[in-house]
Amino acid sequence: MRFEKVKTKMKFLIINMQMRVKNGVAKGKQMKQSKLTLNTILMLIGLLLGWTATVSGAGTAEKSPVPDLIQGGKKDNAHDWNLGPTGARGWVYSCKGQTAEARQILVTAVAKNSPADGVLNCDDVILGVGDTCFDGDARIQFAKAITVAEQVKNGGVLKLIRWRKGKTEPVQLKLAVMGSYSGTAPYDCQKSKKIFAQGCRAIAKKGLSKVSIDNDLNALALLASGKEEYLPMLAEYAKKVPTSLRPETWTWYYGYGNIFLAEYVLATGDQSILPELKRTAMEATMGQSAAGTWGHEFGITPSGNLRGYGCMNQPGLSQSIGLVLARMAGVNDPAVAQAIAKSAKFLRWFVDKGAIPYGDHLPWPGHEDNGKCSSAAVLFDLLGDSEASSFYARMATAAYSERERGHTGNFFNILWAMPGVSRCGPLATGAYLKKQSWYYDLARGWDGSFGYQGSPVGEEEHRKYTKWDCTGVYLLAYALPIKSLYLTGKKPCSVPALKQKEVAEVIAAGRDYFLPSGNRGTAYEGRTTDRLLAGLSSWSPSVRKRSAQALGKCDGNFVPPLLKLLASSNRYARYGACEALGCLGPKADAAASQLRALLKDPDPWLQSLASLSLPALGPEARQASIADLLTMAASPTPIDPRWTAQRTACMALFSRYPGKHEPNPIAAESLEGIDRQLLYPAIRLALQNDDAVARGSIAHIYGKLTDRDLAVLIPDIIKAIEKMAPSNEMFGDGIRLAGIDLMSRLHIREGMALCVSTIEWRWGNNLQKRLEYLQRYGIHAKEVLPQLRKLHSKSAKNNKLLDKAIADIEASTETPALVSLKAFIAQASRKQ
Numbered sequence: 001m002r003f004e005k006v007k008t009k010m011k012f013l014i015i016n017m018q019m020r021v022k023n024g025v026a027k028g029k030q031m032k033q034s035k036l037t038l039n040t041i042l043m044l045i046g047l048l049l050g051w052t053a054t055v056s057g058a059g060t061a062e063k064s065p066v067p068d069l070i071q072g073g074k075k076d077n078a079h080d081w082n083l084g085p086t087g088a089r090g091w092v093y094s095c096k097g098q099t100a101e102a103r104q105i106l107v108t109a110v111a112k113n114s115p116a117d118g119v120l121n122c123d124d125v126i127l128g129v130g131d132t133c134f135d136g137d138a139r140i141q142f143a144k145a146i147t148v149a150e151q152v153k154n155g156g157v158l159k160l161i162r163w164r165k166g167k168t169e170p171v172q173l174k175l176a177v178m179g180s181y182s183g184t185a186p187y188d189c190q191k192s193k194k195i196f197a198q199g200c201r202a203i204a205k206k207g208l209s210k211v212s213i214d215n216d217l218n219a220l221a222l223l224a225s226g227k228e229e230y231l232p233m234l235a236e237y238a239k240k241v242p243t244s245l246r247p248e249t250w251t252w253y254y255g256y257g258n259i260f261l262a263e264y265v266l267a268t269g270d271q272s273i274l275p276e277l278k279r280t281a282m283e284a285t286m287g288q289s290a291a292g293t294w295g296h297e298f299g300i301t302p303s304g305n306l307r308g309y310g311c312m313n314q315p316g317l318s319q320s321i322g323l324v325l326a327r328m329a330g331v332n333d334p335a336v337a338q339a340i341a342k343s344a345k346f347l348r349w350f351v352d353k354g355a356i357p358y359g360d361h362l363p364w365p366g367h368e369d370n371g372k373c374s375s376a377a378v379l380f381d382l383l384g385d386s387e388a389s390s391f392y393a394r395m396a397t398a399a400y401s402e403r404e405r406g407h408t409g410n411f412f413n414i415l416w417a418m419p420g421v422s423r424c425g426p427l428a429t430g431a432y433l434k435k436q437s438w439y440y441d442l443a444r445g446w447d448g449s450f451g452y453q454g455s456p457v458g459e460e461e462h463r464k465y466t467k468w469d470c471t472g473v474y475l476l477a478y479a480l481p482i483k484s485l486y487l488t489g490k491k492p493c494s495v496p497a498l499k500q501k502e503v504a505e506v507i508a509a510g511r512d513y514f515l516p517s518g519n520r521g522t523a524y525e526g527r528t529t530d531r532l533l534a535g536l537s538s539w540s541p542s543v544r545k546r547s548a549q550a551l552g553k554c555d556g557n558f559v560p561p562l563l564k565l566l567a568s569s570n571r572y573a574r575y576g577a578c579e580a581l582g583c584l585g586p587k588a589d590a591a592a593s594q595l596r597a598l599l600k601d602p603d604p605w606l607q608s609l610a611s612l613s614l615p616a617l618g619p620e621a622r623q624a625s626i627a628d629l630l631t632m633a634a635s636p637t638p639i640d641p642r643w644t645a646q647r648t649a650c651m652a653l654f655s656r657y658p659g660k661h662e663p664n665p666i667a668a669e670s671l672e673g674i675d676r677q678l679l680y681p682a683i684r685l686a687l688q689n690d691d692a693v694a695r696g697s698i699a700h701i702y703g704k705l706t707d708r709d710l711a712v713l714i715p716d717i718i719k720a721i722e723k724m725a726p727s728n729e730m731f732g733d734g735i736r737l738a739g740i741d742l743m744s745r746l747h748i749r750e751g752m753a754l755c756v757s758t759i760e761w762r763w764g765n766n767l768q769k770r771l772e773y774l775q776r777y778g779i780h781a782k783e784v785l786p787q788l789r790k791l792h793s794k795s796a797k798n799n800k801l802l803d804k805a806i807a808d809i810e811a812s813t814e815t816p817a818l819v820s821l822k823a824f825i826a827q828a829s830r831k832q
Contacts, residue, residue, distance in 0.1 A: 066093050069104050069125045070163050079454045079463070080108040081139060084146040085175050086158065087114020087446040090126065092139045094456035097405065098514055102138040103127075114446045115173045120162065127168065128161040143438035150178040150191070150441075184426035185433045186418075187481045196478035198448030199471050200225050206449070206469070208237040211244040216256040217415065217472030223260075223267055224479035224488055231268065238264045242276035247283055251294050254284045255318025262325035263485050274330055281326040284319050285339040291642075291690060291727035292342030293360065294319050303723055309763045310729030311359040314412055316343065317375040324382045325486060344383060347376055349644065351391045352572075353605055354541040358407060360691065360728040362657060367510060367542050368399030370406035371413040374420025378487060381423050386494040389423055391539075393495055396420035397428050397506045398540060400435040401513035405459040411452065411468060418477030419487055424506070425497025429480070431507050440474060450474040509540040524550035533561055536576025544576035552583030559590050566594055575609060582613025585663075592621035599625075599632040599649075604640035607632060611648035615663040622666045627678055629653050629666070634681035642727075643685075647694040650686050655697035658731060665697075671704045680712055687716045692725035692732040699738035710746075711828035714821070717742065721754050733764045744773040749818045752777055756787045767798055771805035778814030785809060 067073025080091040083105070090105040105126040110116045120126075128134050129145035149158035156175040161168065179191040186192035203218045219237050222230040241257045261277045264270065288294055290304025294316040299307035320343040323336055350356050354363025356372035368374065377392035396417060406413040421432045433440070443453045450470045455461040476488060483489040498506065512523030524532065524546045532554070535547030551558060558580070565577035581588040581595060588595075595617075598610035611632070614625040633649040640646075651657050653667045667674060686698050698720075705713065721739040724732045736758055743751030755774050759767060774781050788806055793799055819827070 065095070066101050066103070069106050070127070070166075070168075075106055076457075078457045079466070080106075081453060082443055082445060082451050083107075083116075084143060084442045085150075085444055085446040086116040086120075086146070086173055087111035088116040088120050095458055097458035098137070098456050099139040100137050100514070103134045105138050105142060111446060115158075115175050116446075119171050119173055121164065123164075125163040126160050127163050130159050131161070131170065133161060139442070140438055143442035146175070146441045147181070147437060149173075149175055151180050152177055181433055181437050182430065184430040185437070186478045187426040187429060189481070192478045192481070195444065195448070196221075196225070196475055196482075199444075199450065199475045199478070200227070200230070202445075202447050202449040203471050203475075204230060204233065208233060211237075211240050211253075211257070212468075213252060213256045214468045214470065214472065216241070216260045217476065218469060219260050219472070220263060220485065220487070221472040221475035221479060223263060224476065224482055224485050226267075226482060226484045234264060234268075235270065238270065238273050242273075242280060245280045245283070247287070247298055250296055251284070251287060251298060251312075251315040251319060252296075254280060254287075255315055255322050258284060258322030258326055259318065259487070262322060262329040262331075263487065265329040266325070266486065267484065277326055277329060278331050278333070281323055281331045281336055282333060284323060285333070285335050288319075288339050288342065289726065291360065292339075292344075292346040293727065295729075301724075304726050305724050305729055305732070307762060308729075309359075310732070311727060313347070313356050313359060313372050314370060314407075317347070317356075317372055317379060320344070320347070321375065321379050321382065321487075324379065328382075328486065340383075344380070344385070347379070348385070348388050349642070351388050352539075352541065352575075354545075355395060356392075359730060363541065365542060365545050366399070366402050366513075367395045367540065368402045368413065370410070371416035371420075373399065374413075374416035377420035377423045378416070381494050382486060382491065384494050386496075389493075390495045393420055393423035393428075394498075394506050394509075394539065395542075397424050397432050397503075398510035398542070400432055400507075400510050402510075403436065403439070404455050406455065407460060408462040409452075409465045410455050410459075410461075411465040411470070411473065414470070415473045415476070418480060422480050422489060423493055423495045424503070425493075425495075427500055427503045428498050428506065431503045435507070435510075440477070443470070443474060505539075509538060509543050512546075525553060529554055529556065529558070533558070533565075536562075536565060536580055537570055537573040538576070539572060541575075544572065545579060548576060548580035548583045551580050552585065557587075558584060559588055562588075563591055563594060566591075566598075571603065571606075574603075574606060578606060578609040578613055582609070582616045585616045586618035586621075588613075588616075589618045589621045592617055592624065596625050596628045599628045602637075602639070604637065604645040607640075607645040608648040611645065611652045615652045615666050626653065626666055626674060630674075630678040630682040634678070634685055636685065642691065643689050643694065644691075646686060646689060647691050647697075649682075650689075650694050650697035653682075653697075655700040657693060665700075668700055669704075671701060671709075676709070676712075680709075683713055684716045687720040687735070690726050692728040692730070692735065695720055695725050696731050696734040696738075699735045702738050702742050706831070707828035708831050710742075711825045711831075714825065718750075718754065718821075721758060730764065733766060737766055737769055740770060740773050744776040746824060747777065747816050747818050748821050748824055749780070750821045752781055752784050753787075756784045756791075759791060761793050761795070761798070767801055771801060775805065775808055775812065776816070777818070778812045778816050779809075780816070780818055781809045781812070 075091045080089045083090050089109040090107050092099045093102040107120050107124040110120050134141050156177045158173040160171050162171045178194050182189035208215050245257050265273050287298030289306045293311035295306040295312050296308045323340050350363050355369045357364040373392045374396040377389050380389035403413050443450050452465045452468050452470050480488045515523045532547045532551045535543045562577045565573040581591050595610045598606050629649045633646045636643040636646050717739045721736045740755045755770050
């Protein structure tokens with residue numbers, strides 16, 4: 001460590017000496033004549049110290065993808081960052097989801113009259129803080145220097161190493177003194193109080209001119225302050241919010257609008273808002289799917305399906321929280337209570353299995369997916385469900401390294417982080433902020449406002465939130481100690497506050513999300529096998545999964561210890577062991593019988609994990625599991641009402657989950673030799689599963705079914721065409737399209753009407769394929785031309801496809817022999 005500090009100081013000295021030579025600061029003919037020699041010496045010293053950066057005029061070091069901004073390197077097109085309360089913004093090199101390799105900050109903007117004004121200019125390069133060049137992530141080290149500078153003992157002085165036009169020199173900025181974060185921040189924390197008050201003043205100064213999600217949150221922050229001076233502004237905003245909420249509005253706006261309106265009524269007692277809150281709450285309720293979910297928009301079909309591509313848990317959670325708060329505010333309609341119960345039942349399924357995912361999908365493998373676990377911790381706490389809230393709050397706390405990612409951006413991940421973590425108590429918030437306070441201090445502007453800080457390059461980021469005001473997002477974290485809103489803890493928490501040891505365990509679960517090199521998800525491979533085996537018993541599904549994956553890459557025979565875990569009474573250990581056996585692949589063949597036995601376990605998640613592990617085994621073990629998987633698929637249990645275990649059995653047998661690339665399903669290539677007495681019931685029930693992925697898996701074996709098989713199963717195939725699965729609409733058209741394709745190839749007459757009846761103007765409905773299948777009937781398709789002509793779409797492309805298909809059918813001369821459904825079944829039943 002001491003040698004590293006010496007190296008760092010030598011780097012700064014080398015930069016200063018080199019720049020003095022380059023700029024002619026050193027006088028005298030002898031110095032000028034020895035410029036090349038001195039530069040060469042400096043380069044050699046740098047190389048001896050392990051410093052690979054190039055010194056100007058001294059030659060060229062090995063080329064690095066990280067641009068050296070003081071040697072002519074250029075920034076890329078990635079976004080810049082707010083540089084905390086300095087008033088400056090800066091570009092930092094980022095890659096693979098983090099800025100770990102950055103050692104410089106290029107100044108891109110300086111606000112007038114801010115602390116940086118007159119000290120920093122655009123195109124300056126910040127090389128370090130204090131008298132030390134950056135020797136790690138420049139963004140994080142700069143942010144932590146702000147945190148230190150704001151302490152009382154440092155008087156707000158932020159010392160920097162500035163490079164400008166070839167000259168390197170120390171400079172300093174004078175920041176406001178904010179104090180230090182307490183060990184339980186934001187609780188019992190003077191700095192948090194100052195940040196909150198300053199931020200509220202910034203919101204009030206800007207005003208709440210238009211209704212938007214970010215202003216809903218800004219209004220919540222002002223409401224949380226409890227200050228009467230903000231009430232007139234809040235009352236005016238509360239009147240505007242309902243006018244922006246209409247059934248055609250996207251669900252996102254309803255969720256946050258209802259949250260604000262309900263909290264406003266509860267905090268102020270203003271009953272004039274209650275009638276509109278009742279309306280918006282009921283409209284949100286009516287927009288819920290049969291599965292208890294919401295999507296981008298309301299529009300529900302008669303079957304209970306969502307429009308668009310189906311379930312999205314991010315807006316669904318805000319809808320649920322809004323409805324719970326609306327009920328607390330006085331909206332007592334039974335339909336609202338039913339909607340809350342359905343949503344909670346759906347979201348609770350992910351407890352102990354993983355993070356709540358994007359939609360109705362498999363659990364997300366991390367601790368967090370864009371704030372959904374954090375908001376679920378709030379939801380279940382409001383519902384008094386201690387077990388679910390505790391799980392999600394721990395997940396939120398362990399997600400400190402995962403906050404910068406998020407689908408289309410990290411806005412909602414940051415929003416819900418601290419309200420979720422707070423359900424674990426003050427020691428947890430303090431420990432979490434110890435890991436993340438640098439991020440909060442870097443996002444805070446010099447006027448107290450907070451702007452959007454995008455994700456580093458390598459994470460999904462669509463720049464949708466670039467101009468959103470995030471002040472309220474951050475202030476809700478600092479408002480937690482006031483406990484004036486139900487979001488921020490006004491209701492006594494249902495989760496017992498974690499003790500220090502428990503907090504340490506949760507924080508430990510979040511470690512090794514990133515490697516310093518930026519390669520995420522591989523850090524576990526550096527752990528010992530003993531540590532990996534211990535990780536299989538963790539409360540955290542993410543730790544179990546990553547431990548299992550890393551163990552699968554290790555040499556050795558791990559089946560005996562895994563079987564010991566599998567036989568234990570600790571269900572977490574059983575989950576982890578089951579998953580690890582799947583990661584071992586054929587090396588776990590000796591445990592095949594124990595895995596098959598789990599298919600009869602009363603725990604549906606163990607059944608699911610076993611189903612996912614069996615396809616990874618060797619050929620004989622895979623083949624031996626078919627009967628047990630089919631039996632389980634045909635025997636859903638009451639404790640698994642959505643038949644999630646059946647879904648994994650179908651994935652194991654017939655088709656991988658969409659987006660997954662391994663292992664190969666066991667029976668996807670051939671159904672030869674499979675007992676039909678087991679196969680038929682499994683297929684029938686799979687085609688009735690609420691989840692479109694389970695139904696869709698059967699589509700992959702339609703081509704493997706014999707005519708005799710079809711004679712038995714085609715009534716069920718037709719039912720799956722007629723009615724889309726009530727959830728996972730994103731994949732809902734697959735099984736319907738496969739059935740129409742099958743019937744058109746068999747020239748079953750009833751297939752024509754079915755084909756036309758399933759043409760819908762919704763996302764994922766493949767019109768072109770349907771029209772192609774319809775034309776296989778040749779001249780017989782003229783029967784459905786009247787129905788086709790009645791179809792009309794707002795899309796010119798769809799209408800063009802319809803017109804062409806109608807013309808082609810009218811011109812057709814093909815006369816394939818048709819067969820009725822009844823005749824086909826009779827003929828096929830007689831085949832051997």
